[in-house]
Amino acid sequence: MIDIIGGGLAGVEAARILSRNGFCCRIIEMRPGKMTEAHKSGALAELVCSNSLKSDDPLCNSKGLLKKEMRLLGSLVLEAADECAVPAGLSLNVDRERFSTLITERIAGDPNIEIVREEALSIRTGRTSIIATGPLTSGAMAEYLRSVLRRDAVYFFDAVSIVLEAGSIDKSRCFSGSRYGKGSGNILNMPLDRDEYGLFYNTLVNARTYPLKEFEKNFFEACLPIEVVAKRGFDALTFGTLRPVGFAEYSSVRPFAVVQARPESLLFDAYELIGFQTNLLQSEQARLLSTVPALKNAKFIRYGMMHRNIYIDSPELLNNDLSLKGNEKIYFAGQITGVEGYIESALCGILCGLSLVQKLMGFKDILMPSSRTLSGALLNYITSPQKGFQPMGANYSLLNGGRFARKIRKTRLHDEAIAEMISYIVKLRERGLNI
Numbered sequence: 001m002i003d004i005i006g007g008g009l010a011g012v013e014a015a016r017i018l019s020r021n022g023f024c025c026r027i028i029e030m031r032p033g034k035m036t037e038a039h040k041s042g043a044l045a046e047l048v049c050s051n052s053l054k055s056d057d058p059l060c061n062s063k064g065l066l067k068k069e070m071r072l073l074g075s076l077v078l079e080a081a082d083e084c085a086v087p088a089g090l091s092l093n094v095d096r097e098r099f100s101t102l103i104t105e106r107i108a109g110d111p112n113i114e115i116v117r118e119e120a121l122s123i124r125t126g127r128t129s130i131i132a133t134g135p136l137t138s139g140a141m142a143e144y145l146r147s148v149l150r151r152d153a154v155y156f157f158d159a160v161s162i163v164l165e166a167g168s169i170d171k172s173r174c175f176s177g178s179r180y181g182k183g184s185g186n187i188l189n190m191p192l193d194r195d196e197y198g199l200f201y202n203t204l205v206n207a208r209t210y211p212l213k214e215f216e217k218n219f220f221e222a223c224l225p226i227e228v229v230a231k232r233g234f235d236a237l238t239f240g241t242l243r244p245v246g247f248a249e250y251s252s253v254r255p256f257a258v259v260q261a262r263p264e265s266l267l268f269d270a271y272e273l274i275g276f277q278t279n280l281l282q283s284e285q286a287r288l289l290s291t292v293p294a295l296k297n298a299k300f301i302r303y304g305m306m307h308r309n310i311y312i313d314s315p316e317l318l319n320n321d322l323s324l325k326g327n328e329k330i331y332f333a334g335q336i337t338g339v340e341g342y343i344e345s346a347l348c349g350i351l352c353g354l355s356l357v358q359k360l361m362g363f364k365d366i367l368m369p370s371s372r373t374l375s376g377a378l379l380n381y382i383t384s385p386q387k388g389f390q391p392m393g394a395n396y397s398l399l400n401g402g403r404f405a406r407k408i409r410k411t412r413l414h415d416e417a418i419a420e421m422i423s424y425i426v427k428l429r430e431r432g433l434n435i
């Protein structure tokens with residue numbers, strides 16, 4: 001029996017791989033008895049923030065390529081996501097409740113998997129265990145890890161976006177449609193002229209925030225709070241989150257800035273403001289939104305917030321097969337290894353499962369995907385020696401793309417990655433793995 005501590009995106013993927021290959025495991029999940037500061041339910045694989053698993057375009061986007069590789073590997077998370085998708089252009093967005101309910105049902109119905117609802121305070125001695133407790137690992141477990149790893153787990157903070165009740169948004173001040181007319185057009189766009197933007201900007205940069213400790217100011221560059229971006233200059237947001245380009249087909253007058261919101265569920269009863277992760281006080285968030293004409297009476301379902309993110313020094317601590325150096329019965333999976341994002345965390349669970357299955361089958365040389373796949377490149381990133389290790393999501397810079405001319409680069413990287421992934425799967429099947 002294998003222990004998987006944490007029934008999040010990584011934990012369920014690892015469990016499914018083990019089960020499909022005939023190995024029994026138990027998922028130890030502390031919710032709903034003990035909640036994290038972001039989860040809302042007891043469901044496995046709950047999406048704690050956005051309902052978007054990002055781009056599903058494998059030829060143009062690294063997240064799309066990663067999904068294609070994961071589908072080849074039999075990802076449970078993507079299987080469920082495909083069944084619960086809500087229209088979102090080229091993105092794979094899901095109805096979050098259906099998504100986690102479906103995964104919980106599939107895991108609960110699997111005879112090889114037991115679900116135990118309790119907080120793990122440590123790892124059972126002698127038991128093979130996967131630690132997949134995520135960025136919000138409970139305090140007791142984090143303390144335990146620090147003591148056995150004999151070094152500090154690293155803390156830093158991300159910020160999450162605002163969600164609003166659909167009925168509270170003044171649709172007469174919005175237009176629907178995706179930038180450049182791409183996709184299904186379910187995005188709500190709220191144009192601002194220069195004066196309106198000026199009011200919004202001044203309110204934002206002068207708004208009060210929750211106090212941060214020094215180490216909490218180490219934001220992840222790809223997920224900056226909106227007020228941090230705004231303080232970089234008056235126009236900064238109009239080149240990013242609020243950029244006004246790509247709307248020519250909806251209006252002859254180019255707005256100065258555009259606030260965008262995407263649907264949160266198939267019922268279209270909630271919208272998430274795109275890029276509005278923030279550390280503003282809740283009262284200040286309400287004051288800020290009241291400066292946007294369409295959001296004068298907006299009602300919050302969730303305020304933007306800061307959150308804990310715990311990850312370990314994987315390059316120092318982990319082997320390339322995700323086992324712990326010096327105690328190869330312990331494995332790590334998910335965001336706690338330093339991968340960043342929903343699908344990356346799920347991928348890490350799959351890779352951990354494949355690695356452990358080979359070990360349990362008696363193989364000494366564990367096959368992992370090559371670094372020409374995006375999966376393998378991300379794995380290499382988190383397990384290769386480096387200074388100042390920082391979490392990383394899937395991106396093309398992990399692949400060695402300089403070998404190809406810029407024009408054909410993405411296509412060639414895509415073709416190479418998929419061919420490599422297929423040959424990896426063939427090798428695993430030759431070993432007798434069920435993928």
Ligand SMILES: Cc1cc2nc3c(=O)[nH]c(=O)nc-3n(C[C@H](O)[C@H](O)[C@H](O)COP(=O)(O)OP(=O)(O)OC[C@H]3O[C@@H](n4cnc5c(N)ncnc54)[C@H](O)[C@@H]3O)c2cc1C
Nearest residue numbers: 006008009010030049050120134138141334335341342345
């Ligand atoms: C607030 C927040 C917002 C985020 N927003 C996004 C986003 O919008 N898009 C994106 O791509 N990524 C986002 N992430 C990052 C990340 O991709 C997700 O956190 C993802 O869920 C990580 O998957 P995981 O399986 O590693 O961890 P999780 O999905 O968090 O699963 C870990 C599980 O372990 C359980 N657990 C913790 N400690 C214990 C214990 N001691 N015993 C038993 N169970 C325990 C938890 O309850 C949880 O169910 C966000 C992260 C956070 C914290």
